[in-house]
Amino acid sequence: xxxxxxxxxxxxGLSGLIAALRRPSVHYSLASLLLVGFVAGIxxxxxxxxxxxxxxxxxxxxxxxxxxxxxxxxYKETIHYSNRTGVRATxxxxxxxxxxxxxxxxxxxxxxxxxxxxxxxxxxxxxFEAKRLTLARxxxxxMKNSDSRECRNCxxxxxxxxxxxxxxxxVQHEMAMEDNMTCIDCHKxxxxxxxxxxxxxxWD
Amino acid sequence: xxxxxxxxxxxxxxxxxxxxxxxxxxxxxWSKVAATNVDLLxxxxxxxxxxxxxxxxxxxxxxxxxxxxxxxxxxxxxxxxRLIVSGGKIEPTPIPGKAAFINAKVQAAHDGENLYLxxxxxxxxxxxxxxxxxxxxxxxxYMLEDGGKVELAEQGGCWGSCHGDARTxxxxxxxxxxxxxxxxxxxxxxxxxxxxxxxxxxxxxxHVADKRVMEGGQALVAAEGKLxxxxxxVVFTRKLTGxxxxxxxxxxxxYNFGFAIHDDNAEGRFHHVSLGYSLGIDADADIVAKKQ
Numbered sequence: 001x002x003x004x005x006x007x008x009x010x011x012x013g014l015s016g017l018i019a020a021l022r023r024p025s026v027h028y029s030l031a032s033l034l035l036v037g038f039v040a041g042i043x044x045x046x047x048x049x050x051x052x053x054x055x056x057x058x059x060x061x062x063x064x065x066x067x068x069x070x071x072x073x074x075y076k077e078t079i080h081y082s083n084r085t086g087v088r089a090t091x092x093x094x095x096x097x098x099x100x101x102x103x104x105x106x107x108x109x110x111x112x113x114x115x116x117x118x119x120x121x122x123x124x125x126x127x128f129e130a131k132r133l134t135l136a137r138x139x140x141x142x143m144k145n146s147d148s149r150e151c152r153n154c155x156x157x158x159x160x161x162x163x164x165x166x167x168x169x170x171v172q173h174e175m176a177m178e179d180n181m182t183c184i185d186c187h188k189x190x191x192x193x194x195x196x197x198x199x200x201x202x203w204d
Numbered sequence: 205x206x207x208x209x210x211x212x213x214x215x216x217x218x219x220x221x222x223x224x225x226x227x228x229x230x231x232x233x234w235s236k237v238a239a240t241n242v243d244l245l246x247x248x249x250x251x252x253x254x255x256x257x258x259x260x261x262x263x264x265x266x267x268x269x270x271x272x273x274x275x276x277x278x279x280x281x282x283x284x285x286r287l288i289v290s291g292g293k294i295e296p297t298p299i300p301g302k303a304a305f306i307n308a309k310v311q312a313a314h315d316g317e318n319l320y321l322x323x324x325x326x327x328x329x330x331x332x333x334x335x336x337x338x339x340x341x342x343x344x345x346y347m348l349e350d351g352g353k354v355e356l357a358e359q360g361g362c363w364g365s366c367h368g369d370a371r372t373x374x375x376x377x378x379x380x381x382x383x384x385x386x387x388x389x390x391x392x393x394x395x396x397x398x399x400x401x402x403x404x405x406x407x408x409x410x411h412v413a414d415k416r417v418m419e420g421g422q423a424l425v426a427a428e429g430k431l432x433x434x435x436x437x438v439v440f441t442r443k444l445t446g447x448x449x450x451x452x453x454x455x456x457x458x459y460n461f462g463f464a465i466h467d468d469n470a471e472g473r474f475h476h477v478s479l480g481y482s483l484g485i486d487a488d489a490d491i492v493a494k495k496q
Contacts, residue, residue: 166280167275167280168263168276172262172263172265186265188259194259198259200259203258203264
């Protein structure tokens with residue numbers, strides 16, 4: 001009997017809350033409500049974006065040892081880390097889209113990586129090396145499908161003067177332009193070591 | 205054995221005829237013959253299998269589309285040699301002090317009967333490493349190919365004969381020599397090969413088809429080399445037309461050409477190699493042999 005009373009009270013409480021939310025306010029002006037809603041919106045949205053951007057930093061990426069000990073040291077040897085112009089492309093510059101929509105899709109996809117972290121998919125060097133080709137193929141495919149969108153945030157055929165390049169680069173870039181190729185077709189391994197078990201099909 | 209003796213006899217007779225001809229003579233003054241500068245790089249371990257794979261050689265893609273090695277690399281041969289010789293790339297066993305590259309000058313002329321090829325270069329400093337070929341401080345060899353029948357001959361000079369399973373390669377087999385894909389003298393798929401060895405002071409006239417053969421050619425008349433004031437000069441005298449395994453050279457035609465120097469008592473892959481060039485007989489090419 002007591003249980004029945006309690007359940008009735010709970011049902012009443014929920015429907016009461018819904019009823020209260022649906023009831024027009026008699027105490028606060030519409031302007032106050034809008035203002036509070038506006039401010040709260042800014043706080044929530046700002047907070048969400050700030051949190052999102054915190055995950056879009058190199059510090060965040062290498063806060064996990066999987067990134068810090070494997071791919072990060074390789075990247076530090078490359079031109080995207082250190083070069084004569086002092087411009088640096090960090091992890092998210094290449095691996096996270098800049099546009100909001102694409103970024104959200106990528107972030108949702110990346111939530112899978114949290115599961116990987118929890119179960120330790122690549123928590124040792126050996127496990128990482130065993131999975132390197134799979135991981136690389138996944139990223140190559142993403143870049144290929146997006147026409148190397150993240151590369152093109154900085155690099156573009158339209159602004160490329162091949163005559164100022166070394167001969168070997170100009171020959172290859174001119175061929176790539178003719179064939180409508182995309183950056184990742186040739187520049188695999190530009191910031192990380194190539195998987196040793198990579199096949200010719202991965203390249204072609 | 206009998207056959208070999210007969211062939212040697214025929215070759216000797218041909219040589220005697222060639223050298224006895226009053227018309228046949230190397231240019232009296234080589235300084236009047238145009239010289240082509242060619243850099244030869246220390247190639248490390250870069251066989252056909254390496255250059256044709258995208259994951260190892262970024263240029264594989266353009267190579268498969270018909271571009272030559274020189275179209276990308278002509279201005280950076282020395283830099284490539286430096287990178288490789290230091291062990292920075294594709295050299296698992298760097299030799300300290302080994303020259304990164306050699307700049308050679310190539311001159312060519314002919315007199316309607318013989319082709320004369322002169323190679324000159326400054327002797328690089330010795331590395332001091334153990335001598336691989338005790339007998340020969342220096343060897344120089346050139347290869348000729350007609351018509352681009354050998355895969356890569358037109359694009360990459362001697363590279364078409366360089367394979368990962370050859371002797372002195374890290375994964376090589378002792379005794380395995382150079383060879384070319386589908387190599388066959390009968391089908392004309394071969395490189396003509398001439399070599400001069402400094403210690404033995406001997407010239408070799410061979411070819412590379414399904415394997416490398418150092419003798420049997422009938423075109424090479426002589427090769428003479430000398431080292432003066434630290435500068436090498438080697439002159440090959442070669443009949444325009446020889447026999448089996450000898451590319452027949454005709455006025456107005458061009459041929460695929462590459463050469464290599466085994467400096468510092470080197471053996472096998474530890475040589476310096478040119479990229480691919482063209483040799484023209486009275487025809488426009490990278491190296492032109494004009495009639496004297």
